[in-house]
């Protein structure tokens with residue numbers, strides 16, 4: 030479903046040039062559940078943003094379901110994103126002036142679903158993360174973990190083929206983290222491909238494959254000196 | 257140093273009344289290192305905001321260094337906050353249009369320090385969190401963990417008597433998390449009181465006392481049925 034080949038990504042600020050990803054190659058088959066791990070700054074979010082068509086890359090190629098994304102115009106990319114991809118952002122990215130219901134409903138508005146259908150989908154998604162009592166709260170009125178759970182509900186409400194989760198449990202206690210992992214496990218069993226960034230090796234073990242990044246490259250831990 | 261007695265905090269939105277803290281009492285002696293744990297939504301951030309004079313409470317009393325904070329006017333509170341308290345926010349609260357240097361320098365500008373002194377303090381604080389190469393980056397140009405480290409540097413740059421850390425390592429890999437914990441341990445040895453919210457029991461073990469919150473109350477785990 031995803032074929033990344035020799036991807037390069039360079040961030041240039043006036044002062045520093047950062048090679049966030051270097052000749053990174055990765056293949057993900059449909060229905061996989063993958064964890065991406067690595068130290069802070071190693072390129073995990075950058076990788077997810079590129080896979081999720083949220084950012085461009087400077088070198089290499091990316092085939093999504095066999096089609097090269099380089100060909101796609103902005104309009105096509107966002108249609109693709111909206112139809113196929115659910116994204117749980119590391120910093121949640123909830124809209125501050127919208128309440129929980131409206132935040133979670135957002136992805137569905139771009140699909141021409143009827144209001145009644147949207148309402149049902151939203152209420153179900155919010156129920157699965159246990160926040161039905163908070164539907165009318167705005168993000169500032171929610172705890173950090175509650176905001177994270179709203180971000181999860183929003184990513185799943187449209188039943189995407191591909192879920193990209195960037196540290197989906199960082200603000201949650203272990204009980205809640207387990208619930209979210211169970212949720213991701215369930216949708217994965219139903220066929221959704223899940224790529225999850227986490228620095229928690231416990232959680233990573235629940236995914237079928239673990240990828241490790243270091244300085245923008247995928248490293249093969251089996252070849253790394255255990256000392 | 258801190259005496260909270262029967263603190264009540266109620267959040268009222270048009271739709272829901274949330275009792276975030278209920279008859280909460282807590283005493284913290286100078287130089288302690290305490291962890292505050294509890295499920296998502298249990299009141300940890302609310303508790304820290306009240307201790308840190310960032311929010312008011314609806315009932316009970318709070319004595320900081322023997323003085324009742326209820327007497328304090330806004331101006332006095334912010335002077336007190338600035339002089340004594342370093343706060344690491346759960347969502348970092350970095351100023352988006354300021355670069356790392358300016359974000360970390362912010363607390364010092366309210367103290368009438370000379371520019372040269374401020375610059376030295378900032379560079380040292382940023383060095384302790386390993387981000388000297390990012391001084392001119394703005395928050396959006398930093399990874400999640402890098403933003404978290406800037407938030408830590410900003411909280412410590414003024415060498416406060418009291419540090420309130422709300423999930424200071426949530427976005428960090430274990431190596432970096434250990435570094436931050438070492439940092440907090442060091443300043444605690446030098447006499448700074450540290451109150452840290454974490455849902456990571458490993459990290460909590462490094463503090464000398466652990467407090468557990470549930471539904472806005474401090475609970476005594478020794479009395480909780482292990483089943």
Ligand SMILES: Nc1ncnc2c1ncn2[C@@H]1O[C@H](COP(=O)(O)OP(=O)(O)OP(=O)(O)O)[C@@H](O)[C@H]1O
Nearest residue numbers: 040049069070071072073074075397399400401402
């Ligand atoms: N917009 C940007 N401009 C400049 N540099 C950037 C930008 N975004 C990221 N970087 C840099 O690229 C590198 C990789 O960032 P990235 O966010 O992918 O790391 P990460 O692995 O997700 O880190 P973390 O675990 O801390 O979230 C970092 O060194 C970061 O400073």
Ligand SMILES: Nc1ncnc2c1ncn2[C@@H]1O[C@H](COP(=O)(O)OP(=O)(O)OP(=O)(O)O)[C@@H](O)[C@H]1O
Nearest residue numbers: 170172173174175267276296297298299300301302
């Ligand atoms: N500004 C607010 N308005 C309304 N309700 C609020 C507000 N801030 C917090 N709450 C509610 O108060 C309760 C306690 O929130 P708090 O942020 O203290 O929890 P927490 O223990 O820090 O959670 P987490 O571990 O998820 O960060 C939550 O149920 C939350 O929804």
Ligand SMILES: [Mg+2]
Nearest residue numbers: 074119399400
């Ligand atoms: Mg990241």
Ligand SMILES: [Mg+2]
Nearest residue numbers: 172173301346
């Ligand atoms: Mg909190």
